[in-house]
Amino acid sequence: MTIVAVIPAYNEQSRVAEAVRDALLYVNYAVVVDDCSSDQTSKNALDAGAIVLRHMLNRGQGASLQTGTDYALENLKADIIVHFDADGQMQGSDIQELIKPILDNRADIVLGSRFLGDSIKMPLSRKLVLKLGMLFTLCISGIKLTDTHCGFRALSKKSAKDIVITRDRMAHASEILDLIKVYGLRFVECPVTIKYSPEVLAKGQSSWGALVIVKDMLKSKFLDV
Numbered sequence: 001m002t003i004v005a006v007i008p009a010y011n012e013q014s015r016v017a018e019a020v021r022d023a024l025l026y027v028n029y030a031v032v033v034d035d036c037s038s039d040q041t042s043k044n045a046l047d048a049g050a051i052v053l054r055h056m057l058n059r060g061q062g063a064s065l066q067t068g069t070d071y072a073l074e075n076l077k078a079d080i081i082v083h084f085d086a087d088g089q090m091q092g093s094d095i096q097e098l099i100k101p102i103l104d105n106r107a108d109i110v111l112g113s114r115f116l117g118d119s120i121k122m123p124l125s126r127k128l129v130l131k132l133g134m135l136f137t138l139c140i141s142g143i144k145l146t147d148t149h150c151g152f153r154a155l156s157k158k159s160a161k162d163i164v165i166t167r168d169r170m171a172h173a174s175e176i177l178d179l180i181k182v183y184g185l186r187f188v189e190c191p192v193t194i195k196y197s198p199e200v201l202a203k204g205q206s207s208w209g210a211l212v213i214v215k216d217m218l219k220s221k222f223l224d225v
């Protein structure tokens with residue numbers, strides 16, 4: 001079994017090395033997709049033992065996950081792909097439980113859930129936005145989940161081939177849920193711990209970003225763009 005962590009990264013020079021080292025304790029390869037960072041993200045990821053791919057333009061987290069996945073399937077012959085963040089919010093030690101349903105052939109994709117696990121120091125406003133996201137996804141995609149926008153996931157080779165992400169930026173999380181339905185993939189949720197600190201909240205997505213995702217989803221759903 002070849003397990004590959006795909007790690008999208010944008011200006012994460014102070015956090016990416018630690019995230020790569022943490023992931024590499026539980027996977028065979030870490031593929032960091034540096035999305036035209038203006039800092040030392042690529043160098044620090046490489047020094048920590050990652051394979052580093054670099055976009056010439058900033059294309060977004062969704063596009064970077066697709067670049068890393070294409071590479072992992074073609075060049076590393078990945079059996080399982082784990083989506084893992086570069087900023088240290090996710091814990092490598094959750095990977096074993098996350099990939100288990102795929103190893104046991106009970107699921108094609110495993111979705112991390114902060115609400116089944118732990119969302120340490122998550123602000124209340126973020127919690128509310130995520131709960132609304134859950135309701136929204138239930139209405140739009142008909143998929144009932146406790147956490148619809150957690151970026152920590154594991155995909156079997158089959159689901160990684162089926163799920164081709166075309167939403168370049170943050171709406172990819174909703175697109176993945178749509179494609180689970182389209183391809184009839186077996187999914188389960190798995191508790192994960194996501195840590196929040198003032199530093200990662202300052203540089204991470206704002207709760208308003210959720211509105212942009214909703215706009216993107218509605219556009220793709222009803223205007224077919």
Ligand SMILES: Nc1nc2c(ncn2[C@@H]2O[C@H](COP(=O)(O)OP(=O)(O)O)[C@@H](O)[C@H]2O)c(=O)[nH]1
Nearest residue numbers: 008009010012035060061064085086087204205
């Ligand atoms: N490749 C790429 N990664 C990004 C981009 N924006 C954020 N990321 C990475 O995606 C992950 C999650 O982003 P973050 O902003 O922390 O989102 P949040 O945790 O949901 O607030 C981190 O590893 C970021 O470095 C981007 O434009 N391109």
Ligand SMILES: [Mg+2]
Nearest residue numbers: 087089200204
């Ligand atoms: Mg983050």
